Amino acid sequence: MNYNFYGVDTVYLAKKYGTPLYVMSEDYIIERCEEIKKDFLNKYENTFAVYAGKAFNTKTMCRIIAKEGLGLDVVSGGELFTALSVNFPSQKIIFHGNNKSLDELTLAIDNNVGRIVVDNISELEQIIELSKLKSKITKILFRITPGVDSHTHSYISTGDINSKFGISLNEEILYKAIKIATDSEFINLAGFHFHVGSQLDNNDSHLKATTILLNTMQKAKNDLNFTTKELNVGGGFGIKYADSNNRKNISYFTDAIMELIKTGTNDKNLDMPLVIIEPGRWIVGESGITIYEIGNIKNAPGLSTYAGINGGMPDNPRPALYQAKYEALIANKSNIEKNEIVTIAGKCCESGDILIKDLEVPQVKKGDLLVVKSTGAYNYSMSNNYNKLPIPAVVMIKNGEDRIIVKRQSYEEMINREI
Ligand SMILES: Cc1ncc(COP(=O)(O)O)c(C=O)c1O
Incomplete structure (x- = not known):
């Protein structure tokens, strides 16, 4: 079963608008x-x-x-x-x-x-x-x-x-x-x-x-x-x-x-x-979630399992800045039993770009969608282009209907002030 946020299927939102995606109610x-x-x-x-x-x-x-x-x-x-x-x-x-x-x-x-x-x-x-x-x-x-x-x-x-x-x-x-x-x-x-x-x-x-x-x-x-x-x-x-x-x-x-x-x-x-x-x-704060796609998964016996996401400290600097803790789930496996512990790794070239340590999840694979909860405050407003990652779009939900309120930044927009 897919995770539903204020009457809207989060997997549908990810397909429609792409990821990473801020969604607010x-x-x-x-x-x-x-x-x-x-x-x-x-x-x-x-x-x-x-x-x-x-x-x-x-x-x-x-x-x-x-x-x-x-x-x-x-x-x-x-x-x-x-x-x-x-x-x-x-x-x-x-x-x-x-x-x-x-x-x-x-x-x-x-x-x-x-x-x-x-x-x-x-x-x-x-x-x-x-x-x-x-x-x-x-x-x-x-x-x-x-x-x-x-x-x-x-x-x-x-x-x-x-x-x-x-x-x-x-x-x-x-x-x-x-x-x-x-x-x-x-x-x-x-x-x-x-x-x-x-x-x-x-x-x-x-x-x-x-x-x-x-x-x-x-x-x-x-x-x-x-x-x-x-x-x-x-x-x-x-x-x-x-x-x-x-x-x-x-x-x-x-x-x-x-x-x-x-x-x-x-x-x-x-x-x-x-x-x-x-x-x-x-x-x-609690009005918002962020949807990411899981990419590479790295594991080795006796060491942490890392699930890489297509965002991280540029769209949510709070864990790196002040060890903020977040809850998350796998959107497309929301009713499947959790039997794995993974660490959610952001894609920046910083060891400190870890979004969540030791998250309990069902078995994850590349292409799964991660929903991080309570990202409505100090996420979009703190977002930046570190490693030249574009700033995600923001979608607003009202009465079960979704609409875009901030467009995803393009590569061109990212560099158009540079000479
Ligand atoms: C002067 C002032 N007012 C209000 C706030 C809002 O704080 P919060 O988002 O935790 O309610 C802040 C946060 O830094 C602040 O500095």
Whole structure:
């Protein structure tokens, strides 16, 4: 029996579009957006949710998010340009990044993005100059480094005290930043942002960081008479990749965060701020699979059996980058008993290009199709042309119907910028 993904036979998809192939379910993405609306936006007043586009940002994805009414977090001129190209409402865009260029900031300010999250004082000064030049008032949040260890892989942990991201909680630095912003008639400092890390399976880090920020809000009020109107608690909510982890409901995170902010602001006599969340992977991660064709199989007594696939670290750099774990199955043998252990080897000239170690499968042979699950986030968006492998196509499924949303890159397209 063939593996069916959201009502569509994956073997049929591989034949129709070729492999490697990213396949995503719009039904799944909409389900997650609806959950956010029901259990966060409609449940609590004065809330806002943005999708973190770095997980998967394409024109189609921006259209889906716009239709669902959520906002969008972008981290570069390229992501912003993609959103603007499909008329994503710019007031619902939040612009992040630790080193935004003058061109990127100009694009953002010219297009009236809703909020810029300022990462450091030097960027703040540049935004003030630019806003003055354009005679505009730019709404900003300060990204704060809360000093919380999120116990995730160090490459996706962002909230610790020595992180490259954010303004330090050191009073001298933070107060200087607040004073510069509030002294400028071209800046509307609405509040603070933090993002503690990604793929978090419990709410400890969010709650620790929220507690720290509530104290900061109180001190800023007492010492500088600064009122925090907005608090953005970031994304990072974990999903299911392999058996060892699970996606929790959004309310597991948001109920606890909202409760803490409500009681905290009440106890400290502070105004309840607008609360923003910005999940990326939680919305798209499990919406996607990647289909590969198995090629050469190598085995020797007492050694690993390697099954080579026609993709690897260029279409999914996460295992090589931070030892990410994935589950997979053989699409054309989905109901056959598993009796073999193979290691899935990518086709790049790197020993580290191993997608999955020791995967249990039915007996595999050349031409079988491998489906890797939960590749909707940080796969297409991280894809590259290493070893000059073309970037795969992306197919979207909705109500059992498939459509192409990103065409497969050709060899010609790969070299057409080269002189
Ligand atoms: C500032 C910020 N917000 C949101 C996210 C989204 O994280 P995730 O996809 O884990 O929800 C990230 C991820 O790096 C981030 O840096």
